[in-house]
Amino acid sequence: MRFIEIGRIVKAHGVQGRMKAVHFLDDEGLLSSLDEIFIAVGPEGAARSYRIRALESRGGALFLDLEGVADRDAAGALAGQFLLLPEDQAPPLAPDEYYWRDLLDMTVRTEAGEELGSITAIFPTGSNDVYVCTGPEREILLPAIAEVVREVDCARKVMVVRLLEGL
DSSP states (O other): OOEEEEEEEEEEOSSSSOEEEEEOOSOTHHHHTOSEEEEEETTTTEEEEEEEEEEEEETTEEEEEETTOOSHHHHHHTTTOEEEEEGGGSOOOOTTOOOHHHHTTOEEEETTOOEEEEEEEEEEOSSSEEEEEEOSSOEEEEEOSTTTEEEEETTTTEEEEOOOTTO
16 A cells, blocks of 8 residues: 655644654645544555544644544654555645655756756645655755746656746
8 A cells, every 4th residue: 555644743732642753744634534544654664554633733733633643652652653554545736836756856858958867855834745856966956836937747757947037
């Protein structure tokens, strides 16, 4: 089964196993329909299913109560782990949307064909994601906006960009 990372547990919240997490979703509506969530646990990051007892979204954070996580120690042991959703339960992506995992390690080229490096990290900002392109000479931060990202070919693992002044 393939999974999509939809959030990350930040810390235990309280003494009864509740956890605070951040989510990576644009639309929180999906969260209300979930009966279970998977968490990457253990050294290999194997996905383990947990039934959701309660899930609350507040101030950009998620607060989770899961069956089998009964106290602060159990919740704290999961801090830093990813919340996963089976790929087949994810809503369909729009034509110009991509999963981060599909963009990581993608080769980045300019419209003129100059190879800049590859996407080594992605981080969200308030308005758009930023792709970290690491090349042999330098690191470039590329805003994920249409003026910069001109083409994404997931099959060939190539992103074509137009560098704005100052990049």
